[in-house]
Amino acid sequence: MTVEFFDGFLSSTDVFVRAIGQTLLIVSVAMVVSGAVGLVLGVALYATRPGNLFANRLVFGVIGLLVNVIRPIPFVIFLLAVGPLQRLVVGTTLGTEAVTFAIAIAAGFAVARIVEQSLVGVDPGVVEAARAMGASRAAILFGVVVREGLGPLVLGYTFIFVGIVDMSAQAGLVGGGGLGDYAIQYGSQRYDWGVVYAALVAIVAIVVLGQFLGNRLARSVMRR
Amino acid sequence: MTGDALVELEGVTKRFQRGSGTAVTAVDDVTLSVRRGEVLAVIGYSGAGKSTLVRLVNALEQPTTGTVRVAGQDITRLGEKELRAARAGIGMIFQQFNLLSSRTVAGNVAYPLKVAGVGRAERDRRTAELLDFVGLLDRAHAHPEQLSGGQKQRVGIARALATSPPLLLADEATSALDPETTEEVLTLLRRVNTELGVTVMLITHEMEAVRRVADRVAVMEGGRVVELGDVYDVFTAPQTAAAQRFVRSATHDRPSPEALARLREHHAGRLVTVRVTDRPRLQQTVDAAFRDAGTGAELVFGGVGEIRERRAGSLTYELTGDDAAVARALTALRDQGVSVEEEE
Numbered sequence: 158m159t160v161e162f163f164d165g166f167l168s169s170t171d172v173f174v175r176a177i178g179q180t181l182l183i184v185s186v187a188m189v190v191s192g193a194v195g196l197v198l199g200v201a202l203y204a205t206r207p208g209n210l211f212a213n214r215l216v217f218g219v220i221g222l223l224v225n226v227i228r229p230i231p232f233v234i235f236l237l238a239v240g241p242l243q244r245l246v247v248g249t250t251l252g253t254e255a256v257t258f259a260i261a262i263a264a265g266f267a268v269a270r271i272v273e274q275s276l277v278g279v280d281p282g283v284v285e286a287a288r289a290m291g292a293s294r295a296a297i298l299f300g301v302v303v304r305e306g307l308g309p310l311v312l313g314y315t316f317i318f319v320g321i322v323d324m325s326a327q328a329g330l331v332g333g334g335g336l337g338d339y340a341i342q343y344g345s346q347r348y349d350w351g352v353v354y355a356a357l358v359a360i361v362a363i364v365v366l367g368q369f370l371g372n373r374l375a376r377s378v379m380r381r
Numbered sequence: 382m383t384g385d386a387l388v389e390l391e392g393v394t395k396r397f398q399r400g401s402g403t404a405v406t407a408v409d410d411v412t413l414s415v416r417r418g419e420v421l422a423v424i425g426y427s428g429a430g431k432s433t434l435v436r437l438v439n440a441l442e443q444p445t446t447g448t449v450r451v452a453g454q455d456i457t458r459l460g461e462k463e464l465r466a467a468r469a470g471i472g473m474i475f476q477q478f479n480l481l482s483s484r485t486v487a488g489n490v491a492y493p494l495k496v497a498g499v500g501r502a503e504r505d506r507r508t509a510e511l512l513d514f515v516g517l518l519d520r521a522h523a524h525p526e527q528l529s530g531g532q533k534q535r536v537g538i539a540r541a542l543a544t545s546p547p548l549l550l551a552d553e554a555t556s557a558l559d560p561e562t563t564e565e566v567l568t569l570l571r572r573v574n575t576e577l578g579v580t581v582m583l584i585t586h587e588m589e590a591v592r593r594v595a596d597r598v599a600v601m602e603g604g605r606v607v608e609l610g611d612v613y614d615v616f617t618a619p620q621t622a623a624a625q626r627f628v629r630s631a632t633h634d635r636p637s638p639e640a641l642a643r644l645r646e647h648h649a650g651r652l653v654t655v656r657v658t659d660r661p662r663l664q665q666t667v668d669a670a671f672r673d674a675g676t677g678a679e680l681v682f683g684g685v686g687e688i689r690e691r692r693a694g695s696l697t698y699e700l701t702g703d704d705a706a707v708a709r710a711l712t713a714l715r716d717q718g719v720s721v722e723e724e725e
Binding site for chain 2 (some may be wrong): 194288301307
């Protein structure tokens with residue numbers, strides 16, 4: 158390995174920096190949107206579960222079915238399939254915005270399951286205690302269950318963060334911008350492995366940093 | 382039912398539907414009342430239905446049949462809103478404490494006040510007052526996981542009393558604690574009753590807890606209340622086999638089957654056990670009965686102590702002499718109202 162190995166990379170650092178910025182943008186917007194969508198769906202899944210606070214077979218069944226169908230679809234295929242919806246909402250199927258939209262939806266359903274599981278893990282005894290105090294169902298759901306489940310919830314978000322970074326890179330296949338796009342266009346298509354490895358290092362750094370922050374946040378939330 | 386009852390259960394049955402279509406009857410036609418100001422213990426082995434019974438009182442469970450009245454209000458017929466108001470008048474503590482791990486000690490105690498819509502200043506004042514009562518004012522800002530089991534239960538008690546309920550339900554409140562902290566929590570429960578005048582319904586499987594804090598005890602078996610009486614009476618004269626087993630678990634003045642076998646090795650005479658109560662001149666009565674009947678009596682086992690501050694115990698004698706003399710002695714004692722039975 159010589160200096161020449163990174164020649165391609167060194168001559169495209171402006172693109173590299175822009176790609177990092179795009180990846181960070183895609184990932185953070187997708188995190189926020191999917192986090193919100195997933196939180197709503199996940200809380201709804203938990204609350205409408207048979208025998209639970211707002212038990213509702215229909216709502217539970219529909220959301221559960223959506224999550225079960227959409228979540229296992231490989232992202233690359235989902236990205237193609239979501240095209241019509243992208244055109245409707247974003248106006249295009251290409252570019253960073255379209256890709257961010259697709260990621261937010263796909264990740265939202267994954268987050269829903271993670272939120273549900275974090276909440277199911279909350280000690281039912283605590284819920285019973287809150288019921289015995291005369292707390293309303295909404296107060297129990299948000300003031301007790303979500304609050305008690307916050308630690309695992311943050312860990313779950315950290316877990317999904319890695320998935321979103323992964324999706325953002327795959328989005329490079331449809332010209333979505335970011336480090337994946339950069340690695341394909343400037344790297345593999347030109348047989349420039351220096352560029353590919355630079356992208357790889359940047360992605361790994363983002364993931365490690367994100368996980369570190371997530372774990373710290375979870376720890377401070379759980380106070381352990 | 383009597384007017385001084387705070388809780389009245391009438392013909393209450395609770396059946397749970399199991400997956401395979403079979404039903405389990407957890408509580409079976411129970412009629413029971415908790416008097417205002419008393420500590421009523423409900424004792425039973427696990428699966429006897431006592432935890433379900435206590436959950437019927439604050440409507441965490443709805444009865445299959447029967448009515449449950451708390452302070453004269455039929456709580457099986459309340460809408461969600463009235464039920465929530467009624468629950469504010471019923472405190473509850475749990476075996477596993479069930480504290481909110483995301484809130485501090487003070488936050489836990491303040492939570493029911495928050496739920497009840499009490500303002501911040503009053504919440505803070507009441508929280509401090511309660512933490513002082515349970516002796517944990519200095520731990521107000523600690524988190525539950527930093528506390529010992531006994532401290533957690535004391536927070537549970539403070540939290541349950543936050544809204545000044547006239548009734549406290551204690552579901553196996555000491556079962557997860559070691560003997561020393563059990564003692565501490567039982568003492569606190571007794572103080573809750575005597576100092577604050579709170580009526581307590583204590584669910585337990587430990588007869589020692591009953592002996593320490595309860596005024597009356599209901600013995601449950603197979604979903605039914607098989608015996609109900611003053612703690613002293615049940616301890617000194619348990620009527621049912623279940624009650625006798627529980628009494629034996631907390632007292633050591635009756636010989637166990639093993640101890641009885643050892644006694645028989647050394648004592649050829651007949652072994653009879655006299656229940657010691659607080660009736661006056663019991664010893665003189667017993668001595669006279671043995672003497673008049675012409676039997677020799679040797680004290681071989683027993684003990685005398687206190688139950689609820691009254692004398693209670695059991696003395697086992699070896700009686701020598703012919704069968705007719707022994708029979709005369711037993712008849713004479715029973716005629717005078719002394720409880721005596723021959724060991725099998």
